[in-house]
Amino acid sequence: MLYIALRFHEKGRYESHTPTETASRRKPKVSGYQLVKPNYRILKLLVGDHVSDIPRSRIVEYHYVTVADSVRQQGHYFILPVIDSQLAEIEAITKLERQPPVHLWRDDQWWSFPQLEMYNTGEMTTMRTTIGDLFGNVHEVREHQIEKTGLRIRPTYEPSKGPGFELTRPTANRAPDAPANLPTLITGNGMVLEWKRGYEDKQPCWWLRDEQRVSKAQSATYRHYATLKATPHARWSKGFAAWYYTGGSRPPQKWLELVGYSGVVSPAMPPELSQQIEAVLAADDAAEKEPLIPLSLYDTHAGRYDWNYGNPEVWCKLAHDEAGWLFFIANASLTERSLYGYQLTLGENTAVGEWLTLALDDLSADSVQRDPQFTRQSLRHAIEQAATKVKTFLPDELGIPTDADCRRRAFEARHQTYLAERERQRELEAMMKPYHAFQAMLNLRQAFEEGLHHLTGCKALPTQSPPPLDDPWS
């Protein structure tokens, strides 16, 4: 039997525009469902007899319907039986939608219908981002290459998560299947621990409540509040005045102890049998081989490789006994199954080193050993360590610079860029010098003109000749 799950958007009471006989201007409210268009069409198609529209104006994104009670619901979905011949018609509807909220239950799993989907066309296009300010100055222009996307019809059914619940056969009201070897109702210490089915689509769970509804001071469950509160997956339901446990079909051991349930004594395993089992498990553990480079090493050093002027840090040392080389790993790729590092081949009185990539599969674990004591260090340091042990070569022969040398080189490189920048600035200054001189001249001239204007704008100074004696105030 095939079922489809059809999501409705909302369940509620909606105003209807049907004319009424009453003189009231208030619009009558009808309880019903809000559906998106494709779902409405599918619903009409499948159970058209049980569906009637609520006439509504203005809102066109959704359709509003009332549905007869006989139509099965679970969560926010209508669960409707379908037959194969109807599927083609439903597909015709869903093929015009992107991710329509319709799912098909077939072979004990959910499937999404054929539908529109986005895909990468493989064609590249350039996206340009301009970063500027309010005044129209452009500071930076970035260009990205992005792949064009297209829309196409996916003609197949794909497995999907569906509405998020498994579809089971609609069950009549019957006691939920309680966990085995536990009674569904345990009473003791003034408390009741009960296995009860949930409302509607809720899962059944264990409830712990007082035997009688009593005040908080007399409550047995409140006496053990701290214990109950500390239980994971346990919550207090205010409405039911009880604790409930959603962690599994078996109640926590603490709760069983609280109600004084000792349980049935399970038959003990004979000691010989348990020993035998343990021995087998130990043998299994031993047979499981330790990988050459444990995953934890990859994880801690992933993406930390940098070249660092010829002296990168290496974090793993492999030694090949027969070929007589040491391999210091600087970088490892798990996807390509390759190791990049420095191979140091030790001869009688010589040592040769080179950078190379080894395939992880080529290394047979028997001949190659990892040095478990090796910690992350610079390559030069690692080679010096090897040289002190072997005493047949000097590390300077290999041309690997020392750490100080590397630091010096890094500093020199930085210094070169700094000098180049300085030189560039100096050139710019030299180039701009006539301009600045001209500006200074211009400023000087302006200041002079202002001064001159001020001077000429002043009134003539009074003469310093003495005023006449007969009219000294004139």
Add this chain to the structure above:
Amino acid sequence: MSHQTSPKSMITQTYVGQITVVGECFCYGCALDGQQLVYLDVAGPATSVEAVWAKLAQGKECSIIPPEHDAQKIILRTAEGQLKRLQRKVEGIGIHHLLLIHQDLLTPTYAELSTTYLFLVDKSQTTAKLGSHIQQLVDIAVFPEWYAYLVQQGRVEGLITPLACYGGTSLWKIILDKTAWQRVICRGVSQGHLHLPA
């Protein structure tokens, strides 16, 4: 000795502009010594006039807006406690008349180097007033015949300078420098410009 009284002469009052602090009031004369307000003649509603006084007394500045369109406004500033306030109500029209006058003009200090100011309304009266200031200032005898010479030489020496005046008034600044004035007198006597009365 008969007490001779000269006729009182009026200080000229001409409209300078309006001052707006609280409401409007009108300025009919003003004199500034540099930045310091020496004389201000304002009439208007009581609140407006007192607001001008209050603002100046707090050391804040206010300005006279001349009626001419392109004229610059006259900014009034004063140090605190420098101005004497004389206010009276003009009966019948409900207007208050406020005079602000510098304390140095009213109570000159002779004991130290200071300044005082003179209204130039009647020239002979002003000359006599200057003479009396100098009589009080110096330790030597000063005769009324010398006054004109003192005014002339004071102006040459820069001891008497006119103030920036608005509205038809004319005020002068006198520097009460005892040694400078004594020097002027001694020089006049020695050069024969001043004669002792017979």
